[in-house]
Amino acid sequence: MRFTGSLAAAVAVLPMALLADPLPSWNDTEAKAAIIAFVDGVTTPGAETYVTPEDRIAVFDNDGTLWAEQPVYFQLLYALDILKQKSDADPSILTSDVLKAGAAGDMAGIMAKGEEGLLEIINISHGGITPEDFEAQSSEWLTTTPHPTSGLTYTQMTYQPMLELLSYLREEGFSTYIVSGGGIDFIRSFADDAYGIPPWQVVGTEGETTYSAESGTPTITKNGGLTFVDDKEGKPVGIMRHIGQRPIFAAGNSDGDFQMLEYTTAGEGPRFGMLVHHTDAEREYAYDRDSHIGTLARGLDEAGDRGWLIVDMAEDWNRVFSGKP
Amino acid sequence: MRFTGSLAAAVAVLPMALLADPLPSWNDTEAKAAIIAFVDGVTTPGAETYVTPEDRIAVFDNDGTLWAEQPVYFQLLYALDILKQKSDADPSILTSDVLKAGAAGDMAGIMAKGEEGLLEIINISHGGITPEDFEAQSSEWLTTTPHPTSGLTYTQMTYQPMLELLSYLREEGFSTYIVSGGGIDFIRSFADDAYGIPPWQVVGTEGETTYSAESGTPTITKNGGLTFVDDKEGKPVGIMRHIGQRPIFAAGNSDGDFQMLEYTTAGEGPRFGMLVHHTDAEREYAYDRDSHIGTLARGLDEAGDRGWLIVDMAEDWNRVFSGKP
Numbered sequence: 001m002r003f004t005g006s007l008a009a010a011v012a013v014l015p016m017a018l019l020a021d022p023l024p025s026w027n028d029t030e031a032k033a034a035i036i037a038f039v040d041g042v043t044t045p046g047a048e049t050y051v052t053p054e055d056r057i058a059v060f061d062n063d064g065t066l067w068a069e070q071p072v073y074f075q076l077l078y079a080l081d082i083l084k085q086k087s088d089a090d091p092s093i094l095t096s097d098v099l100k101a102g103a104a105g106d107m108a109g110i111m112a113k114g115e116e117g118l119l120e121i122i123n124i125s126h127g128g129i130t131p132e133d134f135e136a137q138s139s140e141w142l143t144t145t146p147h148p149t150s151g152l153t154y155t156q157m158t159y160q161p162m163l164e165l166l167s168y169l170r171e172e173g174f175s176t177y178i179v180s181g182g183g184i185d186f187i188r189s190f191a192d193d194a195y196g197i198p199p200w201q202v203v204g205t206e207g208e209t210t211y212s213a214e215s216g217t218p219t220i221t222k223n224g225g226l227t228f229v230d231d232k233e234g235k236p237v238g239i240m241r242h243i244g245q246r247p248i249f250a251a252g253n254s255d256g257d258f259q260m261l262e263y264t265t266a267g268e269g270p271r272f273g274m275l276v277h278h279t280d281a282e283r284e285y286a287y288d289r290d291s292h293i294g295t296l297a298r299g300l301d302e303a304g305d306r307g308w309l310i311v312d313m314a315e316d317w318n319r320v321f322s323g324k325p
Numbered sequence: 326m327r328f329t330g331s332l333a334a335a336v337a338v339l340p341m342a343l344l345a346d347p348l349p350s351w352n353d354t355e356a357k358a359a360i361i362a363f364v365d366g367v368t369t370p371g372a373e374t375y376v377t378p379e380d381r382i383a384v385f386d387n388d389g390t391l392w393a394e395q396p397v398y399f400q401l402l403y404a405l406d407i408l409k410q411k412s413d414a415d416p417s418i419l420t421s422d423v424l425k426a427g428a429a430g431d432m433a434g435i436m437a438k439g440e441e442g443l444l445e446i447i448n449i450s451h452g453g454i455t456p457e458d459f460e461a462q463s464s465e466w467l468t469t470t471p472h473p474t475s476g477l478t479y480t481q482m483t484y485q486p487m488l489e490l491l492s493y494l495r496e497e498g499f500s501t502y503i504v505s506g507g508g509i510d511f512i513r514s515f516a517d518d519a520y521g522i523p524p525w526q527v528v529g530t531e532g533e534t535t536y537s538a539e540s541g542t543p544t545i546t547k548n549g550g551l552t553f554v555d556d557k558e559g560k561p562v563g564i565m566r567h568i569g570q571r572p573i574f575a576a577g578n579s580d581g582d583f584q585m586l587e588y589t590t591a592g593e594g595p596r597f598g599m600l601v602h603h604t605d606a607e608r609e610y611a612y613d614r615d616s617h618i619g620t621l622a623r624g625l626d627e628a629g630d631r632g633w634l635i636v637d638m639a640e641d642w643n644r645v646f647s648g649k650p
Contacts, residue, residue, distance in 0.1 A: 054523065131565055175525075188569050198379065199569025200500075200525075206566060211558040211584060218584070218591040220565050227552075236536040240456055240545050242567060244513050244524025259536060259543070266543040 022168040025161040025319040031274075031311050035165065038272045042248065043172050049270045051248060053173035058249035059203075059239060059260060060166070062180035062187055064294040065253045065276050066195060067158040068147075068321075070285045072107075072293060074154050075186050076118065078141055080105060082125040093124060123224030126183065126207065130220055135189035142190050155194050156323020162276075163322055165251075166195055174249065179203045179239055181231035181256055185222065194322075203238045205230045235260035248272065254294040261299075261308060273308035275299050280314040284321075347493040350486040350644040356599075356636050360490065363597045367573065368497050374595045376573060378498035383574035384528075384564060384585060385491070387505035387512055389619040390578045390601050391520060392483040393472075393646075395610045397432075397618060399479050400511050401443065403466055405430060407450040418449060448549030451508065451532065455545055460514035467515050480519050481648020487601075488647055490576075491520055499574065504528045504564055506556035506581055510547065519647075528563045530555045560585035573597065579619040586624070586633060598633035600624050605639040609646075 026032040041049035042056060063069035080102050087094050087103040094100045098117035101109025110117060126134065142154040150157060166176050178197055180187055184204030191197040206228040211220050230238040236259055239247065250257070250264035253276040261273035275296065278287050288296040303310050313320065351357040366374035367381060388394035405427050412419050412428040419425045423442035426434025435442060451459065467479040475482060491501050503522055505512055509529030516522040531553040536545050555563040561584050564572065575582070575589035578601040586598035600621065603612050613621040628635050638645065 131569070184566070184569070200567065202569065209562050209565060211561040211588065213584070213587055213591075218561070218588045220561055220588075233536040236543070236545055237534050240534060241509070241531060242525065244456070244509070244527065259538070262538055263536065263543045263545075266538075 022171070023161065023164045025164055025317060027316055027318050029312075029316050031309055031316040034309050035272075035274075038249075038270065039169065039172050042270050051270060055245070055248065056169075056172070056174040057177065057243060057245060057247040058169050058174045059177045059179045059243075059247045059251070059264065060162070061252040061254070061257045061260070062178050062182055062204075064278065065159075065251055065257070066162050066166075066178070067154070068150075068284060069294050070287070071148065073182065074142070074147075074157075075182050076121075077148070078138055078186070079121050079125040080110075081141065081145070082137070083121055086124065096120060099124060119226070122183075122207075126186075127222055127224045129222055131185050131188075131209070131222060134185050134222060137189075138186050139189040139193075150321075152321060152323045155190055156321060158194050158322045159276075159317075160319045160322045161317045162251075163195065166197070169249070170196070175201065177201045177203060177239075177243060177247070179230065179235050179250075179260060181205055181229070181234075183207065184230075203230055203242045205234075231256045233259050236263035239263070250274075251276070252299075253278065254296050255298050256294075258299055262306075265306060265308065273303075273306065274311055275303060275308060276311045277313060279312050280317075280320065282314075284313060286314075347496070348486065348489045350489055350642060352641055352643050354637075354641050356634055356641040359634050360597075360599075363574075363595065364494065364497050367595050376595060380570070380573065381494075381497070381499040382502065382568060382570060382572040383494050383499045384502045384504045384568075384572045384576070384589065385487070386577040386579070386582045386585070387503050387507055387529075388578075389603065390484075390576055390582070391487050391491075391503070392479070393475075393609060394619050395612070396473065398507065399467070399472075399482075400507050401446075402470075402473070403463055403511070404446050404450040405435075406466065406470070407462070408446055411449065421445060424449060444551065447508075447532075451511075452547055452549045454547055456510050456513075456534070456547060459510050459547060462514075463511050464514040464518075475646075477646060477648045480515055481646060483519050483647045484601075484642075485644045485647045486642045487576075488520065491522070494574070495521070500526065502526045502528060502564075502568060502572070504555065504560050504585060506530055506554070506559075508532065509555075528555055528567045530559075556581045558584050561588035564588070575599075576601070577624075578603065579621050580623050581619075583624055587631075590631060590633065598628075598631065599636055600628060600633060601636045602638060604637050605642075605645065607639075609638060611639075 023032055041047060042051040044050060060066055063073055083102045094103055098110060098113045098120050102121045147154060147157060169176055176197055178187055178191055182204050184202055184206055187204050188199045188202050191202050208223045208225040208227050209220050210223060246267045247264045249272045250261045251274045252261055265271040265273040278285050280286060348357055366372055367376040369375060385391055388398055408427045419428055423435060423438045423445050427446045472479060472482060494501055501522055503512055503516055507529050509527055509531050512527050512529050513524045516527050533548045533550040533552050534545050535548060571592045572589045574597045575586045576599045577586055590596040590598040603610050605611060
């Protein structure tokens with residue numbers, strides 16, 4: 001059952017859903033009704049659409065789906081802050097133009113070398129540290145540093161309606177995973193507190209790590225260099241590596257999530273794909289086809305034919321950030 | 326609390342444990358008492374050794390720890406059978422001496438090129454297939470093909486005492502993971518049925534996979550080539566990639582598991598490391614330092630100092646295989 005096929009069922013179950021609203025930050029639009037109808041369908045024993053709890057796997061993109069991603073990915077802002085801290089202590093680490101631009105917060109200079117330049121900044125800011133120390137450091141940063149325009153901390157910029165959706169799915173027997181292009185250790189540093197998602201349910205981009213006991217203390221160290229990029233075609237690959245099973249529910253917001261939704265909804269039986277459309281310039285941001293981050297074009301073009309739900313942030317959500325009631 | 330420190334406690338709790346024996350295939354030796362004492366320690370609320378369920382992560386090697394691994398790894402026997410089937414249908418795939426040796430079951434010829442030759446056989450026998458089809462094929466093979474010397478099927482050669490240990494730990498709130506040098510998809514094909522371990526709790530060696538929707542059907546394909554080897558130093562790395570948290574309990578049987586036990590037991594708080602020692606030539610096999618498979622030398626030398634439990638298969642188990650009561 002796809003979104004399109006479930007509208008009638010959605011309307012039928014709406015009154016019952018309203019009695020105990022699992023999604024209070026969602027307006028009573030078709031989007032909310034479609035989600036609830038899908039969940040009712042897969043959780044009703046005896047229904048043709050019933051799915052056993054073990055197979056109720058839901059995957060969520062993170063940036064732009066569970067929290068904001070403008071003006072640039074929060075992980076890049078973190079990397080720049082750490083680069084600046086490190087270079088204040090030891091300026092000799094700034095061995096290239098892009099690293100100098102990074103430490104100075106010069107966005108044009110950072111972007112001048114494209115992905116290669118970003119990787120240089122990530123390697124310096126994320127390397128030479130154990131995953132545990134890295135997670136403590138980024139968790140501290142995410143919960144105390146103010147976002148450049150909203151003034152909220154980054155973890156306050158998670159989306160309240162999506163937090164409710166995660167909780168609702170878990171209460172209905174789903175396992176909820178993050179499948180993000182962001183770094184796996186970065187996301188793990190806040191996902192348990194912010195989303196109730198433990199480290200083993202985070203799939204993300206991975207850097208090279210090594211193990212050594214030579215110092216006397218067995219230690220894993222994050223080195224520079226990426227070993228796996230969990231974006232676009234990488235997302236289904238990451239899902240099969242970590243989860244080993246095709247999900248039945250996938251949520252994203254950009255064309256980087258296209259293949260994850262495509263793979264998820266191509267499976268047999270009931271499937272649900274949804275894209276969060278950033279339409280709310282007043283409360284959050286409005287962007288899609290022409291955005292430098294979170295570009296959404298193919299998804300908008302094909303969602304209708306594929307039966308994917310487009311969530312209109314301005315229309316469908318009565319509250320946006322978890323940190324701003 | 327390590328094994329050495331828990332002997333006194335072990336003896337103290339033994340009578341209670343016997344009342345409802347969670348490990349009936351274990352003899353009433355120090356090994357069993359040490360395991361039960363550890364579990365009691367981490368699950369008793371208020372105890373200094375108490376560990377919350379979220380942190381009760383237990384990792385198990387597979388070959389030689391949860392099932393047998395002689396005369397060679399079962400996955401290699403599988404690979405040779407599939408290679409033979411494929412080459413019977415199309416002899417032109419045998420493009421090298423090692424592949425010809427593989428199809429002919431000529432072990433000396435297979436081993437002549439070492440790991441490179443084995444990888445060639447794995448690539449041909451494990452490649453060009455979706456993970457789902459691969460798992461169906463290997464599951465069928467594992468549950469119907471007789472082992473060359475025991476006559477049991479491979480899944481009947483899981484160790485009954487270890488199945489009981491897995492169940493016991495899960496009943497006591499642990500999450501149980503496999504962390505194996507074997508292929509992740511191969512293990513997933515039987516781990517849920519054989520061990521009660523779902524696909525997302527299997528960490529293993531990984532091959533390159535790609536995603537494509539070009540044929541019209543979104544498909545993941547296993548290609549040749551390894552992207553991650555989950556053995557020795559790779560085991561702690563694989564644990565942190567997949568689980569994202571250091572376990573408190575690790576079980577292995579060979580020096581390939583040394584780093585996994587080292588990393589696990591170096592953490593703070595109560596930790597447990599154990600090595601299954603193959604001492605039972607009558608019921609299973611007897612091998613350690615000089616074995617071509619499952620070599621155990623450093624583990625035997627250092628287990629005492631490190632507080633790891635050595636399980637003596639002949640002494641500590643009253644039953645070996647799950648399939649042979």
